[in-house]
Amino acid sequence: MSELSKRRLKTWIRLLGVTRAAEAELREFLRLQHDTTLPRFDVMAALWRRREGLTMSELSRMLLVSNGNATAVVDRLEKDGLARRRPSETDRRTVFVDLTEEGLRAFEGMAEGHEMEVDRLLSDLDDADLEAMVTLLRKMKKDRK
Secondary structure, eight states: HHHHHHHHHHHHHHHHHHHHEEEHHHHHHHHHHSSSSSSHHHHHHHHHHOOOOEEEHOOOHTTOOOOOOOOOOOHHHTTTTTTEEOOOOOOOEEEEEEHHHHHHHHHHHHHHHHHHHHHHHHOOOOHHHHHHHHHHHHHHHHHHH
């Protein structure tokens, strides 16, 4: 293995560590401040972005989770009055899910807190740092397509 290969591996490990630590802090924040989970927040975020609703398959694909995982979260959101399912007008087999008015309000409150928490987590990075990071991440993603 080359020295560059070893440095790439160390960088990968550091990237994973930073990501996992930040995600753990976000999970704890959402649990303590909003009595919710990160998967629930992610589902609500996807539904908030697509106000017209999503099929369960679309939702699963967007979130990179199984239909079963998405269904379990949507079941709980529906039970809590934050989401609703509605049949497609053109295909009986298709069901759309979207946020209720209460769900929209609840998500917007969580999203504001989430943004503030992410801002806190990344507060050591200035504008130049963020621009450099975005440039590097785009370069990595471009290579994977």
